[in-house]
Each structure stands twice: as C-alpha cells, then as structure tokens.
Amino acid sequence: MDLKVMNKISYGLFILTARDGTKDNGCVINTAMQVTANPNRIAIAVNKSNYTHDMILKTGEFNISILDESAKFGTFKNFGxxxxxxxxxxxxxxYNRSENGITYLTDECNAYVxxxxxxxxxLGSHTLFIADVTDGQILSSNPSATYAFYHSNIKPAASSAPKKGFICTICGYIYExxxxxxDFICPICKHPASDFKPL
Structure with missing residues (x-):
C-alpha cells in the first residue's frame, strides 16, 4: 500500500490549547471536525505522547484555534x-482567553472553538475526544489552511543540497x-521511526 494516499484526504490544521491550573499549553493537530449539529459536538484526535493530551484528559476542556492561510512556519515549529x-x-x-479560561490564538487563525x-x-496511539461546543468566535475571513496548503505554501522548500537523514513517508518531515x-516520533504527524526511510 502507498501510504501517501492518506495525504489526499483533506485535513485542516489547528492549534489545540488546554489549561491545567496556571499552566497553558498547546500543540498542532490535523483532526478536528463537527460530528453532530444537535447537540453541537466536535471530535478531535490527539496523540497520547503530547502533553496537551494529558491536560485534556485531566481537565476535560480545550480550545481549537483554526489556522488560516496567513499562518507562518514559526507557529508550526513552536507548537509542533x-x-x-x-x-x-x-x-x-x-492570544486571548475564552470564557473557559483557556487560550486561543488571535493571529494566523480565522476562528476558535x-x-x-x-x-x-x-485509538491506540491517539485518543479521540468527543466534546460539546461551549463557545466560539470568527476572527477573520481568511481561508482555513489545509494540510495541502501547508506543504505547498508554508513549509520551507527542501534544500537542493544532498542531505544525510531520514524522511517521514507519511508527511514528508525530514530528520537530519x-x-x-x-523511539523517534515525527513532530508533525506523530508517526514512529518505522514510517521513515533514508534520504
């Protein structure tokens, strides 16, 4: 099977944030969707190795900031x-704080929930959180960033110079x-070392 077929599924990109006591944190996720309208519910999938995952398990609350096409690579580096x-x-x-006290990004995002x-x-490596929507706001009219847009317009182009390293066969991340x-885990798609091949 060609695992790159999974890249053809349309994904959005989101900054997932949580708060535990006075500690704020966040991570990049690409799985967030509305699953029902009545009640208004969403589902997110979060890798169990992420600290944000543990915070949500403990507190039961989170925000997602929907990244738009103005997002910079530095934001992905910071949160991923x-x-x-x-x-x-x-x-x-x-950032600002919503009524639940959790942060949401005010730049590079078109909305938060x-x-x-x-x-x-x-789900094995991930937990699927199903959650009731409690608040949300549109922040701009900028188009939402997709995974394809990220690869074409945000992620820096690979250098033409030969490199020693390994490439993730799922998302294209290069480990030099x-x-x-x-025990390496891809910082972008969270897949293990077994999904990498030499450059």
Missing amino acids: FKSGRDSDKMVEIK SAKVCSTVD GDTLPD
Missing part, C-alpha cells in the same frame, strides 16, 4: 517541534542525521 512539558509555548504568541469533553475513544533513534 517541542514539548510543553519543558517549555512555555505561549511566550511571544498573541471552545469545547467540553463528553466521551473518549482509545546519520542515525534515526528507534
């Missing part, structure tokens, strides 16, 4: 290439180096 366990991802990020978890489904650690 490091862990909130040992860094403050909200430093130098413009607040939600309260009503059930979860264990002679050896890929066995």
